[in-house]
Amino acid sequence: MTSTGETTVTTQVYRVHIKATPEAIWDAITKPEWTDKYGYGGRAEFDLRPGGAYRGLASESMRSAGAPEVAVDGEVVEADPPRKLVTTWRMVMDPEMAAEGFTRLTWEIEEGQGGVTKLTVIHDLEGAPKLAALVSGEMEDMGAGGGWSWVLSDLKTLLETGKPLEG
Amino acid sequence: MMAGMTDDDRVFKALADPTRRFLLDRLFERDGRTLTELEAELEMTRFGVMKHLRVLEEAGLVVARRSGRAKLHFLNPVPIRLIHDRWIDKYTERRVSALAELKTELEEEMA
Numbered sequence: 001m002t003s004t005g006e007t008t009v010t011t012q013v014y015r016v017h018i019k020a021t022p023e024a025i026w027d028a029i030t031k032p033e034w035t036d037k038y039g040y041g042g043r044a045e046f047d048l049r050p051g052g053a054y055r056g057l058a059s060e061s062m063r064s065a066g067a068p069e070v071a072v073d074g075e076v077v078e079a080d081p082p083r084k085l086v087t088t089w090r091m092v093m094d095p096e097m098a099a100e101g102f103t104r105l106t107w108e109i110e111e112g113q114g115g116v117t118k119l120t121v122i123h124d125l126e127g128a129p130k131l132a133a134l135v136s137g138e139m140e141d142m143g144a145g146g147g148w149s150w151v152l153s154d155l156k157t158l159l160e161t162g163k164p165l166e167g
Numbered sequence: 168m169m170a171g172m173t174d175d176d177r178v179f180k181a182l183a184d185p186t187r188r189f190l191l192d193r194l195f196e197r198d199g200r201t202l203t204e205l206e207a208e209l210e211m212t213r214f215g216v217m218k219h220l221r222v223l224e225e226a227g228l229v230v231a232r233r234s235g236r237a238k239l240h241f242l243n244p245v246p247i248r249l250i251h252d253r254w255i256d257k258y259t260e261r262r263v264s265a266l267a268e269l270k271t272e273l274e275e276e277m278a
Contacts, residue, residue, distance in 0.1 A: 008197075009197075009198055009199025009200075009234075009239060009241075011198075011199055011241070012198065012241070013198075013199075013230045013232060013241035013243060014243060014244070014245050015227060015230050015243050015245060016227075016245045016249070017174070017227070120230065122232070137244070137248075146248070148245075149244045149245050149247075149248035150248060150252075152245050152248075153245065153248045153249050153252045154252075156249065157252070157253075165252055
């Protein structure tokens with residue numbers, strides 16, 4: 001809190017409603033054959049227990065453009081399938097973002113009515129302004145992708161139509 | 168026949184009001200604000216601001232989350248992204264391809 005009573009919030013929140021079961025969404029977040037199909041692509045590796053390792057591998061197209069094998073790393077904080085997944089999350093592809101250290105990412109999955117499931121992504125980006133710019137989609141014009149909005153839009157399309165946006 | 172209000176209808180309806188666009192702009196500048204903070208930006212009763220926030224929440228453009236005792240309002244850009252990706256891209260792509268065709272035709276005429 002500052003003297004004016006303003007709060008400084010470094011959290012970003014994204015929400016999308018998807019016509020799919022919570023289990024299907026859980027799989028799309030945690031299974032490598034799914035994570036490779038939308039957003040930035042690349043296979044995710046999760047050891048789904050507290051303290052377990054998380055690695056987001058660079059996609060084939062990123063690697064052929066010179067990216068390292070591992071794009072994101074972190075640790076599982078909480079895994080409650082198919083409802084909640086909390087991990088630490090560090091972008092290691094970019095040295096400046098890697099230097100900002102670990103952030104905290106939460107996925108909340110909530111079953112709604114009519115076969116529609118609510119998916120909320122909460123990214124706590126305290127001390128990570130560069131990563132905050134990337135995941136907000138601010139750097140899309142520089143070819144850095146559209147951040148979480150783009151990832152969730154693509155995930156919705158994939159789960160509802162069987163095909164990703166650019167597929 | 169239109170089958171009731173769709174998600175897109177709610178987004179367009181929410182965006183059709185200048186006060187609600189003003190609230191979204193304030194959250195874009197600084198995210199995660201309380202009702203009291205947002206109310207201070209407007210010449211409007213607390214109840215009026217609450218009503219606008221409710222419409223924005225129903226459209227999914229604002230997500231409210233508790234943080235300790237405070238209820239914070241976050242801008243959720245995903246519904247706008249969905250409209251962009253599914254609806255606007257469709258027309259801009261068509262325009263771009265029409266321009267590309269025109270260019271090819273003109274160049275062929277010149278050759």
